[in-house]
Every structure is written in structure tokens, then in C-alpha cells.
Amino acid sequence: MAHELILDGARVIDPSAGIDRVTRVAFAGGRVAALGEGIDTTGCPDVRDLRGLIVVPGLIDLHTHVYWGGTSLGIDAAQFARDSGVTTAVDTGSAGPGNFLGFRKHVIEPSPVRILAYLHVSFAGIFAFSKSIMVGESEEIRLMAPAEAAAVAEANRDVVVGIKVRVGLHASGRSGLQPFEAALQVAEEVGMPMMVHIDHPPPSYEEVVERLRPGDVLTHAFRPFPNAPLSGQGRVREAVVAARRRGVLFDIGHGKGSFAFKTARAMLANGFPPDTISSDIHTLCIDGPVFDQTTTLSKFLCLGMSLPDVIAATTVNAATALRRPELGSLRPGSVGDATILRLDEGRFDYVDTTGEHLAGDRRLTSAGVVVGGRWWHPA
Known part of the structure; x- marks a missing residue:
């Protein structure tokens, strides 16, 4: 040919x-x-x-929100891809089983760049995330839809790569780890990994990583205090080290409030680089502090990671997390x-x-x- x-x-x-x-x-x-x-x-x-x-290889952004028009946090995937050099945008929980088919038909299928998705266990995904309205979807247990999520994930295996859940004071409030347990049941039922968001405690960083399985992804892994992966003495918490040993993956997921230079410096000094570097791009951070994926990568380059290691964290490592070996390579x-x-x-x-x-x-x-x-x- x-x-x-x-x-x-x-x-x-x-x-x-x-x-x-x-x-x-x-x-x-x-x-x-x-x-x-x-x-x-x-x-x-x-x-x-x-x-x-x-x-x-075509850059993979493992954490994006690109359900434009269907959610208040969604940005335009094509324009973001042009600005960032991203050829695979992985949407992480913008849609749940109640609105995923609209996301697929109106955004994923017409997109000039590849869009894959972690399906949210919450029925409507992340439905109230804006400057004026902020409701943690995981706080309402009645919205947890494990049976529906399993059915939608099973029927859309060509684009659904895993199950998303958000836990923490802002995302799950008094529900604590109950949404996590619902997502875990779905992930085990359909044989897919989870991506888990963590914000302020409760639950604690340790409580979350201790429950993660090999191949599961903890996003916002280099977040600032509180719920940073470090002790007060600047050492990586033992539960975090143990999780990496058993195959849990640590993703940046920069976003609006989930990445700190202080944490990143300490993690890198402890010999604990991220497995994947992602932007967590959405409407509230595209004008700063994230801007795009290449800016996120540049930050790690300036923090001391080598260029090949930075590229690996947004290509082959991300492809491994997605279980899509045909991506992230020029072979x-x-x-x-x-x-x-x-x-x-x-x-x-x-x-x-x-x-x-x-x-x-x-x-x-x-x-x-x-x-x-x-x-x-x-x-």
C-alpha cells in the first residue's frame, strides 16, 4: 500500500x-x-x-469533560483537540446511564477526534456543575443507578472504558463511600476498571486507595491539602505506596481545584511520578488554571520530569489504563x-x-x- x-x-x-x-x-x-x-x-x-x-503518538487526555451542550461543564472536544494536540479525549463521568445515549449520538459519534468515556454510576452524571449551581451528584443516593449503569456499559463497550464515581465532601457529602461501593459493584459486574474522584475528606485519601483494585485509576492524585497523598512530614502515605504496588494507577486530573505544585514537588522528590497526566478540562478551568493539555504537560516538564516520561504519561501509559494497546503508539x-x-x-x-x-x-x-x-x- x-x-x-x-x-x-x-x-x-x-x-x-x-x-x-x-x-x-x-x-x-x-x-x-x-x-x-x-x-x-x-x-x-x-x-x-x-x-x-x-x-x-496521538496524545490521550485521560480526564476531560466534553459533553458539550448536554452538561454545564462540557467543552467542545474538537476545538480542545486542536489547541492541545489531543487525538483521544476520555470523558470522565459527564454522562450517566440516564443521558449517555444522547452523549453518544450527539457528541461522540460526530466527533472528528476519538472520544471514549467512563460512565458515571449516577443516573444523570455530573449534572449541576457551574459557577452558580454546584450540587454533588454522589450526595443523593437515590441517583445511584448500578443496574442501569451496568446495562449501558455492557451495550456500549466500544466507547465505554470504565465506571466513574466521585467521592468526597463536595461530591458525596454525607453519603461518604456509599457511591463508591455502588460503582465498584458495577465495575465488577461488567469487568471494567473504575476512575475515582477524591476531594476534601471525608472519606480520607487512605480509605479510598485501600479499596481500589489493580487497574483502577485514582484521579486528582496530586491534590493539595486536605486529602493530599503526603504525610505532614512530606512522605508518601504508606497506603498510597501499597496501592501502586498492587497496580492502582495515579492520574493527575488537574482541573479547577485538584493539583498543587507543592504536592507534585514532594511526590516527585519521593520517587512517585504520576502514571498518567491529564487536564480535567471543563468550562470552569479552560480559561485557567488548566488552559489545555499541553500546558498541563509543560508543568511537569518544568517540575523536572524528562520529556520522554511526560510523553509516556499521556500516550502509552494512558492507553494501558484504557486497555487500548492500539492507541498511544507509533508502532x-x-x-x-x-x-x-x-x-x-x-x-x-x-x-x-x-x-x-x-x-x-x-x-x-x-x-x-x-x-x-x-x-x-x-x-
Whole structure:
């Protein structure tokens, strides 16, 4: 099959294959066709000279809210993807079993970029999240719909990757861990992982991570006090270390109030990097402090993580969490998605959810997107 698109001259970083060098990537039939310096460009209708740029597997943002028009927190997935270089946006609980079919028909299916979803165990998902109305959906036990959630998850396995639940003072209030137990029953029934949100106690960070299973994802994992993963002495809590040992995954989920530089510095100093880096983008944080996925990645670059490790946390690691090995890789035969990044050096201001500013010396931005083997960005 003739190559339909070739990316030439860029630094290619693919942690899934241990690749970090200047080389070529070719696409055909909607997939990665070949990778290497010997790729012949003759006859290819679209050869892109990307010298000075970086090509990585299509970025996966493991925590987004993209049910635009169906929920008050949803943002436009296509515009976000163009701004962030994201080719797979994973919506985390915007929709529950009561409104998922609308999300699928009106947002997921028409989307030019891939949208996967963690289905909320709450019947209507996250239905009251705005500047003026803020109601924790997990506080109302009558909204927990395990039977309906299991049926919808089973019927939509092509796009539903797991079960979402939010617990904490703001999300579950007096209901505590009861919503967690409902979500766990659904996850076990359908054989899917959970993504669990945690905010202020109760419950405590330890109470949540002690109940998580291998492959489950704790999001907002580097949140500030209270309910930070650290002791007052700056050490990672033993329950957190034990959870990682048994295969629990720790996701950033930056969002409006769930990421602190102070926590991140201490976690990295303790040798505890995140498994996945995600934005938790929604209407209340897209204008700051999150802005987009590349800004979130840049923060970790400036905190001391290596570029290949940062890329792994939004490509192959995220694909592993999703149990979708065809994503997050540039190996021949993989899905034909790629992100082109620009890495600038200078002085850049970053801010976390507590208001702390970080003067960073590097910044990643999206310079192009390949979706399904075709150049998609700019419009």
C-alpha cells in the first residue's frame, strides 16, 4: 500500500517502542505504516517537513469533560483537540446511564477526534456543575443507578472504558463511600476498571486507595491539602505506596481545584511520578488554571520530569489504563494518530489550583495533529 502521509525530519519520541531520534513516520489506510530513516517519500501525496519539531503518538487526555451542550461543564472536544494536540479525549463521568445515549449520538459519534468515556454510576452524571449551581451528584443516593449503569456499559463497550464515581465532601457529602461501593459493584459486574474522584475528606485519601483494585485509576492524585497523598512530614502515605504496588494507577486530573505544585514537588522528590497526566478540562478551568493539555504537560516538564516520561504519561501509559494497546503508539499497525509538538525555551508563567505560580523555562505547544492517518490541524 502506498504511503498517504509522511512526517519527515522531526524528533520522534515513542515511549512504547523506546524510540527517541530524528526519523520518518509514514501512514496509510488510517494506520501507522512504517517508521524509520529508510522510508521512501517518492509518490507520497503529502510529505511534511517538520524539522525542529517533535512527533509523538496521538496524545490521550485521560480526564476531560466534553459533553458539550448536554452538561454545564462540557467543552467542545474538537476545538480542545486542536489547541492541545489531543487525538483521544476520555470523558470522565459527564454522562450517566440516564443521558449517555444522547452523549453518544450527539457528541461522540460526530466527533472528528476519538472520544471514549467512563460512565458515571449516577443516573444523570455530573449534572449541576457551574459557577452558580454546584450540587454533588454522589450526595443523593437515590441517583445511584448500578443496574442501569451496568446495562449501558455492557451495550456500549466500544466507547465505554470504565465506571466513574466521585467521592468526597463536595461530591458525596454525607453519603461518604456509599457511591463508591455502588460503582465498584458495577465495575465488577461488567469487568471494567473504575476512575475515582477524591476531594476534601471525608472519606480520607487512605480509605479510598485501600479499596481500589489493580487497574483502577485514582484521579486528582496530586491534590493539595486536605486529602493530599503526603504525610505532614512530606512522605508518601504508606497506603498510597501499597496501592501502586498492587497496580492502582495515579492520574493527575488537574482541573479547577485538584493539583498543587507543592504536592507534585514532594511526590516527585519521593520517587512517585504520576502514571498518567491529564487536564480535567471543563468550562470552569479552560480559561485557567488548566488552559489545555499541553500546558498541563509543560508543568511537569518544568517540575523536572524528562520529556520522554511526560510523553509516556499521556500516550502509552494512558492507553494501558484504557486497555487500548492500539492507541498511544507509533508502532506499525497502530492507530494512525500523531501529535506534532513545539518545545520552546524561555521564561513561562504557570499557575496551580492553589494560586501558586511557577516560573518555567520550557513550554510545549501543539504544532499539528494527525488523525486516522491524515493531517487534521490546522483547520
